[in-house]
Amino acid sequence: MRRLDNIDIRLLRVFVALADARGFAEAQIALNLSQPTLSTHLAELEKRLGGQLCHRGRQQFRLTELGQATYDATLKLFRDLDDFTQRVASATGGLSGRLxxxxxDGTFTxxxxxxxxxxxxxxxxxxxxFIDLSLGTPAELERQIADGERDIVIGPFSQKAPGVIYRxxxxxxxxxxxxxxxxxFSKVDTAIGRKDIEDARFSVRSYRxxxxxxxxxxxxxxxxxxxxxxxxxxxLSGHFIGFLPCHFAERHVAEGRLRAIKPKSxxxxxxxxxxxxxxxxxxxxVTAFLETARSARTTG
Structure with a gap:
């Protein structure tokens, strides 16, 4: 394998995009590059590293052992580069990098x-x-923060991820x-009994x-x-009852499409x-955004 300091960072970014997309089709859209160009970049990276990074075919895209090791090391490299950029920017009085x-999901309201x-x-x-914002279930977000895929996550967590600080x-x-x-929907709360609730189709969120x-x-x-x-x-289909955040349901309640069932109970x-x-x-x-997020919530 050639010296790693000769590897073009752009080739590594293409490789990470391919791995995240699990194939060429989605990566083409994300990178705005043609499949032949992606293939050329991947082949060049494999040549420089001295081995095959993935198995690819019409129905399969899977990282090899070398590919997985390269993917993990590249993510760490990108985090270190971002940290370098942030530290230099901070020394000059500014903030810079990827957050x-x-x-x-469902919290924007x-x-x-x-x-x-x-x-x-x-x-x-x-x-x-550069802001990289994604949505996910609480379990997905906890896994991502523990694995270093996200810098900051917000959600109703179980607080079980190792090496993570929760506030x-x-x-x-x-x-x-x-x-x-x-x-x-048209029944008053006092007319809704236990059997009415038990007979209703109930939709649950899988993680709850x-x-x-x-x-x-x-x-x-x-x-x-x-x-x-x-x-x-x-x-909204009219066939299920289920829990929703009040802020998420509020507009639909006001428009007469939803109603709360026995809210006191x-x-x-x-x-x-x-x-x-x-x-x-x-x-x-990270610390700058944490401070701003807490301040924005309390002063908003």
Missing amino acids: RIGIS SEELGVQRAIRAFLQPGMDV SFASEPHLLYCGAGHPL HFDDLYLVGHPRAGASVVHMEAQLMLI FGFSSVHKIAHRKVDASRVL
Whole structure:
């Protein structure tokens, strides 16, 4: 293998994009490069490293052992480069680099949880910061922060990821809802009994499956979803009841498409945490955004 300091960083970025996309089709879109160009770049990187990085075919794209080792090492290299850029920028009084943020889906309608206000306060004119924002389930986000794929994540976490620091961020009230056309939609709360709830099809979020059932005392789930938007779709269909964040349901309630079922009996608050890895505790870009996010939430 040739000296690694002769490898073009652009080839490594192409390789990471290919690995993340698990093939050429999606990577072409992400990089805006043709498949022949991607193939040429990959072949050149393999030549410089001295081995095959992946198995590719029409139905398969899989990293080799060398490919996986290269992928992991490249991610660390990119983090180190970002850290270098941030430290140099900080020494000159500015902030620079890439900040990878992850947040639970369905939070944009919350002034407290949505990161749009924090980003608005964080980014200043002339600041050379690239924001990489992604959505995910709490379990996905905890895995990503533990693996170093995200710098900061916000969500209702189990707080089990090793090497991660969690801080309280905001609470998110939930209520049990049904949609227009559901048998319970036109019933007053006092007329809704235990059997009415048990007979209703109940949609749960897969990562809260048993918690949702226990809160209502429902015997079984009739549907399972991963994302909040999917939960809303099922409830709006008029065939399911299920929990939604109040801020997420508010507009649909006002428009007469949703109603809360016995809010005094069926409700809970989900506590969201903001988390980062312990090894990133001194990274200027991370600490700066953490401070801005907490300040934006409390002063907004």
